[in-house]
Amino acid sequence: xxxxxxxxxxxxxxxxxxxxxxxxxxxxxxTVSWYQQALGQGPQFIFQYYREEENGRGNFPPRFSGxxxxxxxxxxxxxxxxxxxxxxxxCASRRNPGPLGSSPLHFGNGTRLTVT
Amino acid sequence: xxQLNQSPQSMFIQEGEDVSMNCTSSSIFNxxxxxxxxxxxxxxxxxxxxxxxxxxxxxxxxxxxxxxRKDSFLNISASIPSDVGIYFCAGRRQGGSEKLxxxxxxxxxxxx
Numbered sequence: 001x002x003x004x005x006x007x008x009x010x011x012x013x014x015x016x017x018x019x020x021x022x023x024x025x026x027x028x029x030x031t032v033s034w035y036q037q038a039l040g041q042g043p044q045f046i047f048q049y050y051r052e053e054e055n056g057r058g059n060f061p062p063r064f065s066g067x068x069x070x071x072x073x074x075x076x077x078x079x080x081x082x083x084x085x086x087x088x089x090x091c092a093s094r095r096n097p098g099p100l101g102s103s104p105l106h107f108g109n110g111t112r113l114t115v116t
Numbered sequence: 117x118x119q120l121n122q123s124p125q126s127m128f129i130q131e132g133e134d135v136s137m138n139c140t141s142s143s144i145f146n147x148x149x150x151x152x153x154x155x156x157x158x159x160x161x162x163x164x165x166x167x168x169x170x171x172x173x174x175x176x177x178x179x180x181x182x183x184x185r186k187d188s189f190l191n192i193s194a195s196i197p198s199d200v201g202i203y204f205c206a207g208r209r210q211g212g213s214e215k216l217x218x219x220x221x222x223x224x225x226x227x228x
Contacts, residue, residue, distance in 0.1 A: 002158070002160070004158070031214060033214050033215075033216075035216075040220070040221075041119070041220055041221075042119055042120075042122075042204050042206075042218030042219050042220050042221055043159065043204075043216070043218050044119075044218070045215040045216060045217070048214045048215065056214060056215055058215060090158050090159070092158075092214075094214070104161045104164060105149075105161065105214065105216070106161075107151075107158030107159045107160070108158050109156065109157050109158045110157075110158050
């Protein structure tokens, strides 16, 4: 049990639509990251939020955006969905600052998004 | 996107055998992590490594941070059926971002 809860677990959308994925972290986990995991691949870093501000971004277009809230919950929003956006979306959180080992990155079980 | 070179891609072994997998990169990382992912779940951290040359164990698992800081390996001794899953290496560079770069994974199957 990692204390990171994601919803929904599965979602089917149509190309061009918009989607919001949600994540709830443990109390005190003020750093949250989102990853995209395509089938058969390792997770790819989308972006990171710390104290409600984005402070790191991977190679994803602006139609991927996020929000982090004071209650340790966060959202990933994707606009103008494309077929290639079909993937498992993982939320991960940890306390900050501190070396990664003393506060490991905890992943949720993900949201499986299918775009048709 | 960037991914680490992880090998082998898959392994089929008998229960009780030892397993070895590794990960290489053309870039230097200052942290190496090993995760295990089972179907329908997110990755679970197994071992974290922070210093070049570091050798760390977690039960039957042992991992090492390569001296060049461009590689790492994970060994599993005396495998059991519950070791089945996909094992991922991940590296983190120095800096403020939490960005982890993952390998493509090693799928482990253990035959009883």
